[in-house]
Amino acid sequence: MPPVAPRSGDAIFASVERVNAELFTLTYGAIVRQLLTDLEEVEEVNKQLDQMGYNIGIRLIDEFLAKSNVSRCVDFKETAEVIAKVGFKMFLGVTATVTNWDAEGTTCSLVLEDNPLVDFVELPDTCQGLYYCNVLSGVIRGALEMVSSYLNGRLGLSVDNLVSMKTEVTWIRDMLRGDDAFEMQVKLVKQVPEEYPYKDDE
Amino acid sequence: MQFFGGSEISPSPPVPTAAGNNAHMLYVFNRNGVCLLYREWNRPLKTLSPQQDHKLMFGLLFSLKSLTAKMDPTSADKGNLGVPQLPGQGCSFHSFRTNTYKLSFMESPSGIKIILVTHPRTGDLRESLKYIYNLYVEYVVKNPLYSPGNPIRSDLFNSTLDQYVRGLG
Numbered sequence: 455m456p457p458v459a460p461r462s463g464d465a466i467f468a469s470v471e472r473v474n475a476e477l478f479t480l481t482y483g484a485i486v487r488q489l490l491t492d493l494e495e496v497e498e499v500n501k502q503l504d505q506m507g508y509n510i511g512i513r514l515i516d517e518f519l520a521k522s523n524v525s526r527c528v529d530f531k532e533t534a535e536v537i538a539k540v541g542f543k544m545f546l547g548v549t550a551t552v553t554n555w556d557a558e559g560t561t562c563s564l565v566l567e568d569n570p571l572v573d574f575v576e577l578p579d580t581c582q583g584l585y586y587c588n589v590l591s592g593v594i595r596g597a598l599e600m601v602s603s604y605l606n607g608r609l610g611l612s613v614d615n616l617v618s619m620k621t622e623v624t625w626i627r628d629m630l631r632g633d634d635a636f637e638m639q640v641k642l643v644k645q646v647p648e649e650y651p652y653k654d655d656e
Numbered sequence: 657m658q659f660f661g662g663s664e665i666s667p668s669p670p671v672p673t674a675a676g677n678n679a680h681m682l683y684v685f686n687r688n689g690v691c692l693l694y695r696e697w698n699r700p701l702k703t704l705s706p707q708q709d710h711k712l713m714f715g716l717l718f719s720l721k722s723l724t725a726k727m728d729p730t731s732a733d734k735g736n737l738g739v740p741q742l743p744g745q746g747c748s749f750h751s752f753r754t755n756t757y758k759l760s761f762m763e764s765p766s767g768i769k770i771i772l773v774t775h776p777r778t779g780d781l782r783e784s785l786k787y788i789y790n791l792y793v794e795y796v797v798k799n800p801l802y803s804p805g806n807p808i809r810s811d812l813f814n815s816t817l818d819q820y821v822r823g824l825g
Binding site for chain 2: 512515520521600
């Protein structure tokens with residue numbers, strides 16, 4: 455029996471159970487609002503949103519893999535494409551574009567024109583340092599950490615290295631701050647080599 | 657592996673009836689080797705303690721994955737034996753069969769390994785293992801009270817799994 459082909463983002467989006475977009479946006483807004491009230495410091499809220507995103511990401515990856523049937527990506531470039539086209543489509547209903555690759559292929563930007571999290575949102579003057587969508591950066595970071603990837607030869611290591619991807623995700627452009635789109639920079643910072651978990655003690 | 661088709665020396669067990677459970681046992685491991693779930697429906701012979709059994713099973717699969725990739729006649733690039741292999745990259749094994757049981761295996765890119773041991777006349781279980789992975793996502797991953805990396809303690813998951821496995825051919 456031949457292996458099943460990976461499903462496109464649209465196909466999966468059509469088949470999963472969806473929630474009302476406004477409910478989603480307003481619920482997220484309520485979460486951010488509550489965090490601002492509880493923590494007061496905008497930096498703290500940013501960190502907390504990122505942590506929440508991370509906790510979501512480490513679970514989301516399994517749902518993503520189960521529903522989309524993608525096999526392991528050959529390199530980081532393919533990984534970024536899959537996140538932008540299949541991942542975002544499946545969970546948020548929008549696709550992102552991948553741009554701005556650096557020379558080594560370890561850093562790229564994900565650009566979102568349309569972002570359901572920020573509908574109806576305006577940042578007041580008291581919250582100017584807030585990264586409203588920081589949960590998204592946490593989700594990507596968490597999900598990538600759970601997936602191993604083939605480390606390509608360009609980074610100076612042998613092609614056989616199996617590594618887990620530790621990334622840093624930062625916001626470059628933010629529509630709530632007046633830019634024309636949302637742009638996240640995903641940078642592969644550390645490759646933690648995967649080893650056989652049991653030591654050879656017996 | 658039957659060399660002589662010999663049924664006198666080591667006969668196969670009878671095919672279970674539809675009423676009984678068709679599977680012997682199920683293991684679920686995560687990428688760190690932690691055994692998240694072990695279900696047993698029909699296992700008359702037990703030789704090792706559970707911890708040793710889990711370690712042995714995990715080690716077996718680790719080695720088998722590496723070995724099957726190295727023996728691949730169609731692949732051009734061969735690394736060192738002992739280096740962990742990526743499933744979906746080149747060849748990945750999915751089952752082996754002996755005269756008394758068949759072991760079916762599936763690994764997700766996130767390192768979740770599902771192993772199902774059934775009677776030897778079972779067909780290809782890859783779709784079933786994918787379905788079990790989906791069940792894992794729905795009942796375990798999406799459960800906010802479950803912490804990833806810990807053994808699964810969910811009655812709902814266990815009973816849904818039992819029901820599904822009972823229906824397998």
